[in-house]
Amino acid sequence: MNRSKISFGKINLNPNKPAAAVETPAEIEDEATTSVNTGGGFKKMGKEQLIRQVEEVTDDMESQHLKEVMGISGFGRKTAKVFDINEQIAKAREVAPSKPRTDTDQRKAGEDDDSDDEPAFGPLPTDAVGAAADTNKQSVTKLKKTNADSDDDEDDDDDENSDDGGHLERKIPNTHEVQMQHGSRAVLALAGDPAGARLVSGSIDYDMCFWDFAGMDAAMRSFRTIQPCENYPIRALHYSVTGDMILVVSGNSQAKILDRDGFEKMECVKGDQYISDMSRTKGHTAQLTSGCWHPYTREEFLTAALDGTLRIWHGLKSKEQKTVIKTRAQGGLRTNASACIFNRDATLIAVGCADGSIQMWDTRKMFVNTTHCLRGAHQKGSEISSIQFSYLGTHLATRSNDETMKLWDLRKFKDPLHSWTDLFSRYDTTDCCFSPDDKMLLTGESLPKGAKEAQLHFYSTQTFEEVKRIGVTDSHVIKALWHPKLNQIFVGCGNGVIKCYYDELLSSRGAKLCVVKTHRKKKHTEMIGVSQIITPHALPMFRQEKSRSSRKKMEKERLDPVKSRRPDLPITSGQGGRVASSGGTLSSYVIRNLGLSKRVDDDQDPREAILKYAKEAEENPYWIAPAYKKTQPKPIFTESSGEPDAKKAKEE
Structure with missing residues (x-):
């Protein structure tokens, strides 16, 4: 329904009353007025009419809220602002002075009150609230100017902090260091899981070590070492986005996927090296150079090899690539990819x-075609x-063997923003990384x-100046990993040392969890406290054994089988279902089970076993002698004197 436009004015004290008289709350309530714009001017409205108008506005707001809940909102009408008359009276009571004031002070107080009020249904007429509007504009302008000045000051402080090399140097976590021994050969790969609980390292000696910070002590030893390839x-090495799988890129043409504990889950398919078109093979045909996981897809990863292709693999069951990307040189010929990565x-x-x-x-x-291609980078x-x-995705850093x-x-x-030179590198896996805030590289x-110590360099990405240089070890510095969640730096060296x-x-x-733990040797004996009852006059069979030292107890238990x-x-010999070492042959089995009823010892000399029956066979022949007794001549044996006769001369 159509209503006249209503706007609330200020609630003032009556200036006609004597200044010395203090007004009561009832008098203030009677003098509370409001202005109604009827088109021809303003007229005063009583308290009851004001309350009625406020109740109507409240009903309109409730109906408006119901319409918004039902999906019918607005109709182009602005939401009315509700004023509580009791609250306005309380404010007037607080403003009421306790001592006489001049007309000038009252006028100033009235102007201050005008600046706090806001029109409910629309702007008030210019002639009625001109002074209040000017005051509001001045206060808003001052507030904006103050905020702008504070923002400029904060920006200046940020710029000063960003330009300050000492401020960046304080962000480098290098007050403490610990050392982990991977082996004796160069550490070519380092990777930390996203949660920061584990670290894996790979070396040129084919070994892959697993480090668990929650389970290590101050000795910093790995809990597992394997040779996956x-x-x-x-x-x-690269952890997946969930941290439950590890991509292993080796000198082989087949990448492998391991689970968190080092057990193999997948091995990529090897391609056919006799096919000239690399896009028609199922896998790489040459040595791998690099690889990484997809930033948010769990089972998708990317590999690069010396066959001039990059392959995107998806899924652990299919074992075939999803996409093949070919790298081309200036004239369209094949070139090999040495490093690859996804952006964030x-x-x-x-x-x-x-x-x-x-x-x-x-x-x-x-x-098919590259989005960005920069020759001669x-x-x-x-x-x-x-x-x-970079973590923000606006910058890219490259490290090359051209120092x-x-x-x-x-x-x-x-063109590059900056190029740092004189960075000697012997390994084709030497890397670089950004700090978690992208302010350092x-x-x-x-x-x-001729040098005695290899360095780890920190450079500012804004001023391009060297922030700090840390001496690491007397060997090469190959890998550098700044973990964003742990805020710790892991460095792989050429002598098999990993420094944190x-x-x-x-x-x-x-590493802070490990350095506070001391290594304690485990005792195999269990200490059980038993109360001892001393009975001096007990019988020997009921006497309790005296407590001995742990050493004597262990010696006694050692004698107990x-x-x-x-x-x-x-x-x-065989006993209790066991077979002796000499009784496992077929002949011994036949003799024992199918042959003589008497037991034959396999360790006995067979000649002695036969000759012991010679006397019995001569006296009581049973098997052979009776058959040839009549025709068999009496055997005559040559008696030997012990010394052989001289050789007779050959008769002519």
């Missing part, structure tokens, strides 16, 4: 090639050993000739 070095939202695949180029493909399009013929996206590391902006991809260097840098205040869990679990002793 037989006699192939481990080139890259999996919309881009970036590849560093052997010809020094950086090529990218958009995963939302066909993989690095020196031709030197592998791009690492390529990394350089470059930072790129994807929004302006033609770190990489390691191989040990130059952390800060007591900035880092959490990880039951408590010491002594193995069965070797036997000379």
Whole structure:
């Protein structure tokens, strides 16, 4: 229904009353007025009429709320603001002075009250609230200016902090360090699970070690060591997004998927090396160089190899690739991919090639043509050993064996933002990584000739200056991993050592759980407290054995075959279902079961066993002698003198 436009005015005290008289609440209620715009001017409205108007507005708001719940909202009408008359009276009572005031003070108080009120149904007329509007505008302008100044000050502080090298240096967690021994050969791969509970390392000696921070003590020993790819070095390791699977990239052409404890779940199919078109084979045909998991798809991963292809694998049961991507050189010929990675939202695949180029493909399009391709990003013929996206996804860092590391902006991809030189590298798996806040970039260097210690370099991504340099070890620094959740830095070295840098205040869990645990040797004996009852006059069979020391008790239990679990002793003849070592032949079985009824010892000399019956056979022949007794001549044996006769001369 149509109503006239109502707007509430201020509630003032009556200025006509004497200043010395203090007004009571009842008088203030009688003097509370409001203005109604009827088109020709303003007129006063009583208290009862004001309450009636407020109740109607409240009913309209309830109906409006019901319409919004039912999906019928608004009709273009602005929501009315409700004023409680009792609340306005309470405010007026608080403003009421306790001492006489001049007209000027009352006028100022009235202007302050005007600045606090807001129109309920629309703007008030200009001539009625001009002063209040000016005051509101001035206060709003001052507030905006103050906020803008504070924002500028905060931006200035941020800029100063970002430009301050000491501020960045304090963010590096390197107050403490611990050392883990993987082996004696170079550590080529490092990976930490997303939760920060475990670490895996791979080496050139074919071993893969599992480190559990919650289960290790201060000795920092791995709980499992395996060789997943037989006699192939481990080139890259990567945890899946859920942390329950590990991608193992070795010198073989077949990548493997292991579960969290190191048991094999899948092995990629090997391609046919006699097919020239690599897109028609089911797998790689040459040595793998790099690989990584999809950022958010659980069973999808990417591998790169020296056959000039990248392959996207999906699913652990099919064991076949989903997509084949070919890397091309300047003239359209094949070039090999040395490093590959997804960006954080999996919309881009970036590849560093052997010809020094950086090529990218958009995963939302066909993989025929590159989305970004930069020829000559690095020196031709030197592998791009690492390529990394920043956490925000706007920057890209590349590390190459041409002793350089470059930072790129994807929004302006033609030229690098900065190039750091004199970073010697001997291994084609030397990598670089961003700090969790993207303000620093770190990489390691191989040990130059004549140097005593390899360095780990930290550079600012804003000022491009070196923030800090840490001496790691007397060997090469190959892998560097800055875990974002633990805020700890893990470094793989060329002598088989893995170093962990952390800060007591900035880092959490990880190596901090291990260094506080001391290694204790486990005792096999169980200490059981038994109360001893001393009975001096008891019979010998009821006397309780005196308590002895643990050493004497162990020596006594050692002599007991039951408590010491002594193995069965070797036997000379079968007993108790066991067969002697000499009684397992067929002849002994036949003799025992099918032959003589008497038992024959297999250890006895057979000649002696026969000759002991010679006297009995001569005196009482039974088997052979009676048959030839009549025709058999009497045997005559040559008597030997003990010394052989001289050889007779040959008769002529």
